[in-house]
Amino acid sequence: RGVLIKIVQIVTRKTTRLCSTKPIVTVNGQYPGPTLSAREGDTVLVKVVNHVKYNVTIHWHGIRQIRTGWADGPAYITQCPIQPGQSYVYNFTLTGQRGTLWYHAHILWLRATVHGAIVIKPKLHVPYPFSNPHQEVVLVLGEWWNADTEAVINQATKTGLAPNVSDAHTINGHPGPIASCVSSQGRTDGYKLKVKSGKTYLLRIVNAALNEDLFFKIAGHKLTVVEVDAIYTKPFTVDTVVITPGQTTNVLLTADKTLGQYLVTASPFMDAMIVAVDNKTATATLHYKVPPRNATSIATSFATSLLSLNSKKYPANVPREVDHSLLFTIGLGINPCSTCVNGSRIVAAINNVSFVMPETALLEAHFFNKQGVFTTDFPGKPLVPFNYTGSGPTNLQTTNGTRLYHLAYNSRVQVVLQDTGTISPESHPIHLHGFNFFVVGQGVGNYDSNTSPSTFNLVDPIERNTIGMPSGGWAAIRFKADNPGVWFLHCHFEVHTTWGLKMAFLVDNGKGPNESLLPPPNDLPKC
Ligand code: C2O
Structure with a gap:
């Protein structure tokens, strides 16, 4: 059992994407924010210091927060926000969970840029229920607006209509090579993932987009789903991973091609990165811009293929009766x-x-x-x-x-x-x-x-x-x-x-000794 202590700074950072520069609110100046890596059983203390002009809270999406609701994070539900110049220590224990989750701001639309992955490794010497990957890679899918996201919401609230859609989807903060602007300033060629031929990779995919379900795909490669929302699944193989905002999905990717670049897409908007197999002599990139035509049937078949592992070690304790x-x-x-x-x-x-x-x-x-x-x-x-x-x-x-x-x-x-x-x-x-x-x-x-x-x-x-x-x-x-x-x-x-x-x-609280909500921490922010 370890204790993980972190201090993170919520700061504004001028950021350029799609040829447009704007100050965005970030964790430690990074977009997406840093990955929080921990181990099952760890106690995590994260001090969040607010240096921006907005109220902030952080939610640890998917972490159960057993008896520690004070650390859950949704503004005005479990806590008053951290006001400018203030800080708050989120203190919680990772009980019975391992896998990929994520954190994000949970107030207004700040989570557009204030988010990052959480990787919880299994306890020491406990293996994955699948063969060990050569390497693990976090892929955070997001959305980018050229306009200020606050302005986007305000416009929507004023008109009473739906807000403008984002200008690009991003993978680890980068719009794809096609969506990118062409002038040199702010140009991006997308995020590149280099892989070695014959090796297997564990991709930890997070959908941090605000308003879009995404269809994730790597041209020419099959993906084997092994975990969703930090729960092991019965492995199954697909061309397309369907992932809604809030969800996380771990897949195994076997780089079974020899040379070339393969476009990785997160539709609807075809923003992409490239998997380059033995990148030295990278040749053509296969470009395709087709949002899945039969999106509903892909989503249905993906959803119905998902089953809990339900093994001796990882049983599915489904309530058989309901109250x-x-x-x-x-x-x-x-x-x-x-x-x-x-x-x-x-x-x-x-x-x-x-x-x-x-x-x-x-x-x-x-x-x-x-x-x-x-x-x-x-x-x-x-x-x-x-x-x-x-x-x-x-x-x-x-x-x-x-x-x-x-x-x-x-x-x-x-x-x-x-x-x-x-x-x-x-x-x-x-x-x-x-x-x-x-x-x-x-x-x-x-x-x-x-x-x-x-x-x-x-x-x-x-x-x-x-x-x-x-x-x-x-x-x-x-x-x-x-x-x-x-x-x-x-x-x-x-x-x-x-x-x-x-x-x-x-x-309600239960009657047992470990069945009640703990008292609030002293530094709990005031409204
Ligand atoms: Cu209440 Cu990830 O959110």
Whole structure:
């Protein structure tokens, strides 16, 4: 068991991409930020010092934070933000987790540039359940806006419309050779990964993009998926890895070609880097700019191929019975808005409730029993009946509220996430803080409580922290509420979160000695 102590500085750094230079908020001046490397069982102390003019928090996406909700990071959910000139020490232990996760700012849209990978190695002398790779490579997929990202959001809030899409996708901070600008200033030829012929590489892929599911592909090469969201999977081989914002995926790449360069793409926008096999005599680059035509079928087959390893060492402890059976409709709607340029605005809601951020942290309000900050009447089923037909809006009404759903310690929860497709069918990457969940079922169209459960996999379903809900369909997830605190659930498309697609669970303390939320640290920021 080690203790890892780090100090990171949140600083502004002038950065040039696509011929455009702007100051961006970074971790230690780097974009993406440095990789945090640790080992299963380690206690991690990261002091985050805020040198910028914005409020900041950091979320350790996928880290369970058992009893340490104070270190989880979502602003106004588990902590007040770190104000300019202040600092805060995130203190947590990596219990029972190993693999690739990531960290990102969890306030406004700062995570566009404030993010990085977390690599948790297995305990000493514990091997991977696959053969040891020759080398491990972190690939952080992101998005770049030439405009200031704050301006992009402000514009969207003012008009009530969707924000502008990003100007490029990036791999480890670099737009691809095609998307790059051609003048010499700010030109980039993309990120290059050099590999040796015949060797196998473990790619640790993070989707840190704000608003885009990505299709990751390496021309001429197959990829073997071995882990998602720091959970080992039954290995399976694909051409294309489907990865939503928030998700992480580890794949094995065997460099089985001899010479050449192979384009690595993260569609939709074809921004790329190059894998160069024996790069000395690199010749042509194969350029292709086709976003997958059958994206939905690729996504479906990828999702259904994902299964937990479920071995003796890594069992899948799926709750067989449930205490709470919830149905959450996930959708967008249009509400009147007097301050919006267009007289209406897009809102997003779960069960017709558009979540309103409080002004003080929910976890503190809960711990200190402060009244009037939230209510615990979040509806367990939609407030308005719906019937998703795939054509036309049926379920647009929303109300506002800071409503939580209350769970007893150790209760077993099933949530059916149903896309209501009110504007058009959409895939939503739904992320739950504080837990992993099992994806026990998924399908297209309406969930049917009579017939759908018979299709559930309760043996080896994939376990993860972020699910790409099938577009125009549903997914059923299960988890055990064994972590006391306040835990955010939201769409990891930043724009949907901004519109209100979020809620939180409130989990009680248990009765046992190690079953209650620890007290807040002394340096917990104040609102
Ligand atoms: Cu990675 Cu609440 O998010």
